[in-house]
Amino acid sequence: MMIEKEHYVVEVTGEGIIPVSEKETLLEAALLARIPIFHECGGNARCSTCRVLVLEEAHALSPPNEKEKMLSDQMRFPPNVRLACQTRVKGKDVKVSRIIRDKSDISLYVGSNAGESTQQIGEEKELALFFLDIRNFTAFVETRFPFDVIHIIRKLFTTFLEKVEQNHGKIIETSGDGLYAVFGFDQDPETAVDWAVKAGFSILSGLEDLNENYFKIYFNQIIEIGIGINAGIAVGGNIRLGKENRMVVMGHAVNIAARLQNATKELNNNFIISADAFKLLSTPPHHYQTTFISLKGVSSPLQVYLLGEHYL
Ligand code: FES
Incomplete structure (x- = not known):
């Protein structure tokens, strides 16, 4: 006697609800329903273009088979990213989203070398988010010879990067006059904030040393930063820009950190952290002040802690 296989439905966000039987893979069901999931290797777990993000009821999917496990490990996919060509549906209310939606998306996520370790995408984590900016940079550039500016910037950034890395942080972006770093990819949020604050103090004391023993003496200049x-949930992943893989870390908590850095001018204090970050500190500094500040994009005033010094 033939046993009838179960049928379920799966929601593909923004594209429809599709019927799926246990006999077929998610890819086969999607293609039958005219949802054009890419499948460059023909469904053999050799390309990753069919990957989907599982948004709900991941437990109602078949566990990854050996082929999928191998590819996922190689490309460091988080557990909520599955290959549609290897996945079967075993239960109700599954919701997924296609990741690769057109040909240009393929080049965003898939390098020529599929084994590159930088292909990890979309990981959400509680992190410490760190922004630094050099004060009065434009005026400083305008009044200096370009080679002097480059020399000073090099010296500054060597110190900044060294201190961030010594404290287990990762630089995400640098611009001419600032940087954005993240702490906590490999640590819990408490440790991440401890390291981030330690890096901040270490940078400030390194800068004091540079000002006293170098910039003042050789350039008659004091640099301030x-x-x-902030601490909070952010999404980190890699995107491909041309031939390069770039890490991005984004989210509302990141925007708040950037705005806190901007608020250092208004609050006349060179080191500000949010209350969310402060409460995670294992040993808060002895000297600090606290106040509330309104930030763009944040509905109510935010409590902040002023850990640094006034500007000169
Ligand atoms: S189609 Fe290539 S891995 Fe699924």
Whole structure:
């Protein structure tokens, strides 16, 4: 006697609800329903273009088979990313989203070498988010010879990067006059904030040393900076820009950290952290002040802690 296989439905966000039987893979069901999931290797777990993000009821999917496990490990996919060509549906209310939606998306996520370790995407984590900016940079550039500016910037950034890395942080972006770093990819949020704050103090004391023993003496210049730190959930992943893989870390908590850094001018204090970050500190600094500040994009005033010094 033939046993009838179960049928379920799966929601593919923004594209429809499709019937899926246990006999077929998610890819086969999607193609039958005219949802054009890419499948460059023909469904053999050799390309990853069919990957989907599982948004709900991941437990109602078949566990990854050996082929999928191998590819997922190689490309460091988080557990909520599955290959549609290897996945079967075993239960109700599954919701997925296609990741690769057109040909240009393929080049965003898939390198020529599928084994590159930088292909990890879309990981959400609670992190310490660190922004630093050099004060009065434009005026400084305008009044200096370009080679002097480059020399000073090099010296500054060597110190900044060294201190961030010594404290287990990762630089996400640098601009001419600032940087954005993240702490906590490999640590819990408490440790991440401890490291981020330690990096901030270490940078400030390194800068004091540079000002006293170098910039003042050789350039008659004092450099000041502002640092803002927030803690919160952010999404980190790699995107391909041309031939390069770039890490991005985004989210509302990141925007708040950037705005805190901006607020250092208004609050006349060179090191500001949010209350969310402060409460995670294992040993808060002895000297600090606290106040509330309104930030763009944040509905109510935010409590912040001023850990640094006034500007000169
Ligand atoms: S189609 Fe290539 S891995 Fe699924």
